[in-house]
Amino acid sequence: MQHIIELSTLQSLWTCFVLSFAAASISFTITQTELFVPVRNLANKIGHMTGYLFHCFYCMSHWVVLAGVIIYRPVIISCGNKYIDLAISTFFTITLTTFTNGFMFRSFLSAMAKKMKEKEIKAMMDNTK
Structure with a gap:
């Protein structure tokens, strides 16, 4: 049987997809939730760029x-140079992560807009009483 794509490449693609979703979730959690406010405050004290990162x-x-790429070492395409192969996998995964971040941020904005409208309606209802 002829294979269009090798099993190791499929496994690497799967690893990149999983890493992209995990990276988006982890980064959003660290930078946007109340749970990590102390960490972000500490990062601000360390330095401007470190604070910005967080x-x-x-x-x-x-x-x-x-x-994630350093830990799991997925190789999507191979040119024979491990560092170039991992760089390609890194940028591929970052691109997937960026799309995922966009979807997550869009959902976050929609949830915030809904919450603001609910708050405005509640305030209007309280004022009419």
């Missing part, structure tokens, strides 16, 4: 992807 989910996702 407030920007797009920036943080790059570092999370880099760590």
Whole structure:
């Protein structure tokens, strides 16, 4: 049987997809939730750029992807040079993560807009009483 794509490549693609979703979730959680406010405050005290990193989910996702690629070493395409292969996998995964971050941020904005409308309606209802 002839294979269009090798099993190891499929496994690497799967690893990149999983890493992209995990990186988006981890970076969004670290940079946007109340749970990590003390960590973000500490990062601000360390330095301006470190503080910025812990407030920007797009920036943080790059570092999370880099760590994931270093740990799991997925190789989507191979040129024979391990570092170039991992760089390609890293940028591929970062691109997937960016799309995921976009969807997550869009959902976040929609949820915030809904919450604001509910708050406005509640305030209007309280004023009419």
